[in-house]
Amino acid sequence: MMLPELLALWHVALAEALLLVALLVAINGLDDLAIDVLWLMMPRHQRQPQPLPPAPPPVRFAILIPAWDESAVIGAMLQRLLATLDWPDYAVFVGLYPNDPKGQAAVAALNDPRLHVAVCATPGPTTKADCLNSLWRAALAEEAASGRAFAAIVLHDAEDLVHACELAVFAAHLPEYAMVQLPVLPLPDAGSPLISGHYIDEFAEAHAKDLLVRQWLDAAVPAAGVGVAIDRAMVGRIADARDGAPFDAASLTEDYELGQHVHALGGRCRLVWVLAEGQPVATREHFPASFDAAVRQKARWLTGIALAGWDRIGWRGGLVNRWMLLRDRKAPLMALLTLAAYGIALLLGIDSLLRLALPAAARLPPVAGDVTRALLWLNWTLLCWRLLVRALFTLRVHDLSQAILTPPRALVGNFINAMAALRALSRYAQALRTGRRLAWDKTIHRFPGFSP
Numbered sequence: 001m002m003l004p005e006l007l008a009l010w011h012v013a014l015a016e017a018l019l020l021v022a023l024l025v026a027i028n029g030l031d032d033l034a035i036d037v038l039w040l041m042m043p044r045h046q047r048q049p050q051p052l053p054p055a056p057p058p059v060r061f062a063i064l065i066p067a068w069d070e071s072a073v074i075g076a077m078l079q080r081l082l083a084t085l086d087w088p089d090y091a092v093f094v095g096l097y098p099n100d101p102k103g104q105a106a107v108a109a110l111n112d113p114r115l116h117v118a119v120c121a122t123p124g125p126t127t128k129a130d131c132l133n134s135l136w137r138a139a140l141a142e143e144a145a146s147g148r149a150f151a152a153i154v155l156h157d158a159e160d161l162v163h164a165c166e167l168a169v170f171a172a173h174l175p176e177y178a179m180v181q182l183p184v185l186p187l188p189d190a191g192s193p194l195i196s197g198h199y200i201d202e203f204a205e206a207h208a209k210d211l212l213v214r215q216w217l218d219a220a221v222p223a224a225g226v227g228v229a230i231d232r233a234m235v236g237r238i239a240d241a242r243d244g245a246p247f248d249a250a251s252l253t254e255d256y257e258l259g260q261h262v263h264a265l266g267g268r269c270r271l272v273w274v275l276a277e278g279q280p281v282a283t284r285e286h287f288p289a290s291f292d293a294a295v296r297q298k299a300r301w302l303t304g305i306a307l308a309g310w311d312r313i314g315w316r317g318g319l320v321n322r323w324m325l326l327r328d329r330k331a332p333l334m335a336l337l338t339l340a341a342y343g344i345a346l347l348l349g350i351d352s353l354l355r356l357a358l359p360a361a362a363r364l365p366p367v368a369g370d371v372t373r374a375l376l377w378l379n380w381t382l383l384c385w386r387l388l389v390r391a392l393f394t395l396r397v398h399d400l401s402q403a404i405l406t407p408p409r410a411l412v413g414n415f416i417n418a419m420a421a422l423r424a425l426s427r428y429a430q431a432l433r434t435g436r437r438l439a440w441d442k443t444i445h446r447f448p449g450f451s452p
Contacts, residue, residue, distance in 0.1 A: 004360050011364045014347055018367060021337065021344050022375035028334050029382035031327065036389055038213045046216060049273035049280060052165060053172040059151035061090040061167050061229070062139040066131035068124040070158035071102035073447035075109060077158055082112050087167035091116060091150075093138050095131040097124035116142060127437075128225075129247035129254035136239065136246055152229040155255065159445035160226050161187075161284040165276045170229040178234045178267025179259060182227035183207040183282040185397065187448065192289035193405060198413035199287040201390050201406050204397040209389075211271045219321045220263035221271055222305075222328075225255030227283030234267050250437055251312065253304025256328075260313055263321070280397070286446040291416065293443045298420035299427065306331050307428040332424060335417035342414075386410075 039047065063081075067074045078092065093116045096103050107117055118138035120131055132155070143149050152174050156162060166182060173180045184203050189196035207224075215221050223230075238261055239246040247254045262269055274281045288294040306329040315322050354361040368376060387407050395403035431437070 003358075007354070007358070007361050007364060010351075010354075011367065014344075014351060015367045015369070015372070018344055018348070019369075019372045019375070021341050022372055022379060024337055025341060025379050026375050026382070028330070028337070029379060029386065031330075032386060033382060035210055035213050036385075038217070039209045042212065042216050047212065049275045052274055052276045052281070053169070055168065056171040058088050059171050059174075060148060061087070061152055061154050061170070062142075062150040062232075063090060063092045063154045063156060064095070064132055064135040064139070065092065065156050065158055066095040066128050066135065067100075067103055067107075067158040068097055068126075068128075068131065069100055069103065070445060071100070071106045073445050074103060074158045075106035076447045077160060078107065078110055078115065081156075081162050082110070082114060084164045085162060085167065086164040087171075090114065090154075090167060091139075091142060093118055093135045093142075095120060095135045095138075097122075097126075097131075099123040127249055127252060127254075129251045130249035132247040132254060133245045133249060136235070137244075150232045152232055153235050154229045155223070155225055155227075156283070157226050157285070157445070159285050159447050161448065162227070163276070163281045163283070165274075165281050166227065166283075169272060169274050169281050173270060173272055174229060174231055176268070177270045178231045178265075179221070179223065179262045179269040180229045181211075181221060181223055181259075181269070181271040183271065183273060183280055183397075184224050184227060185280065185282045185284045186287045187284050188398075188402065189286060189289050194409050194412045195291055195294055195416070196287050196289040197402070197405055198294075198409040198416065200398060200402055201394050201409055202413065204393045205390050207271060208273070208393050208397055214324055215270055217320045217324075219324045220260045220317065221269040222259040223255040223269075224283075225253075226285070228255070228258075230258065230262065231267070234262055234265065237265060238262075248312070251304060252300055252308065256305050256309065257313060260316070264316055286448070288443050289446075291419075294416045295419045295423060297443045298416060299423035302332050302335075302420055302424035303428050305329070307424060331417070332421035335414070335421040338414045339418040 065074075065078075074094065078094070081092065091114055094107050095118050096107065097120050104117070104119070107115070116138060118134045120126065120134045122130070124131075136153070139150060139153065152170060154167070154170065163182070169182065170180050184207060186196070186199040186203055188200065211221055235246050238258075242248065248257065251257055259269055288297050310329055313325070315325060317325075348367065351361075351367060355364070356362070387410060390410065391403045391406040394406055
């Protein structure tokens with residue numbers, strides 16, 4: 001094949017690839033834009049944080065904390081929680097493993113009657129859901145022993161900073177809702193402003209906009225797995241349908257599925273923004289600071305939500321809920337599409353060099369036709385809008401110092417998401433081939449210093 005023919009083939013392939021990627025990126029961008037428009041259409045009071053409600057009647061809470069290999073953080077986390085939580089009646093259940101003696105020793109060092117330990121029957125790691133089932137059984141045993149039922153089950157992780165007013169907010173909203181979720185606010189990390197920091201932007205937009213739109217549309221609101229309370233009767237209904245285990249031990253994202261199950265059973269779910277002394281009542285925690293840890297964490301999320309969730313949950317609910325399921329499950333494809341877009345940009349640079357170096361290449365028509373150029377302008381506009389919206393929500397939830405980092409963090413986040421998508425697809429394909437259940441692929445957690 002002669003050079004002119006090779007250049008013509010290159011030109012056609014590049015032009016078609018550019019058109020396809022531009023079209024898919026535009027569809028995704030318009031999908032995200034629809035959520036922005038719906039948020040703007042919401043009643044103003046549903047978009048604004050509310051003041052701390054009056055003190056509700058005291059009810060009893062069970063706080064479940066699964067902890068596999070968390071000896072570095074679980075002691076400090078529990079110490080802070082027990083010292084600062086402003087509520088008169090609660091019990092804390094910590095799930096440990098027989099092959100985690102350091103974790104058992106860290107919890108045993110705390111002598112508090114509100115603290116209960118449940119050691120799982122199976123050596124770790126299993127799954128977080130499996131550990132939560134052990135904690136559920138421990139909570140039932142404590143109910144039977146004390147003769148006092150819990151009003152709700154609260155979920156937390158071993159690295160969480162729990163707000164002192166959390167249970168008061170739950171108690172005020174649970175009479176009306178079957179599940180109440182508090183916002184999650186990642187803690188800034190001076191040593192990792194881009195990798196750890198990109199979670200700040202993603203959670204700000206998701207919890208201050210996307211999930212509010214979902215609940216306004218009466219779609220299922222996925223639980224975040226931390227800072228969430230579920231009505232005790234609702235958890236019992238889910239458990240009764242699953243032979244006494246409310247959490248599916250085979251699931252990697254039991255929190256996400258929990259919101260779907262509550263919605264399917266007719267329970268109302270709500271994410272609430274409440275201010276106490278000018279600050280949101282929210283769960284704060286550190287997120288991964290290294291590229292590898294962030295990829296592993298997000299790969300676990302993508303595997304459970306976008307891949308296994310397709311098989312486990314299906315496409316339940318009405319049109320709006322299916323749209324939201326599609327938005328959740330498009331994540332791996334969109335992450336890989338972003339990587340493809342970067343690759344196309346690199347190829348376009350090579351094409352420009354060829355046109356400068358080779359007269360035969362210079363005579364070829366432009367790679368982008370009229371339709372492609374229109375799509376590229378649309379995508380550029382949507383990209384600028386997306387970065388602006390994300391920065392504004394980061395500013396709304398955090399401050400200007402975080403908002404100005406949104407553009408570079410978006411680039412870093414795109415690469416993390418792409419690598420996580422590849423890892424998720426690989427792990428899920430391996431699980432399908434071998435039939436082996438996916439285990440708890442945990443990341444190393446950190447907890448800020450605390451002195452009660």
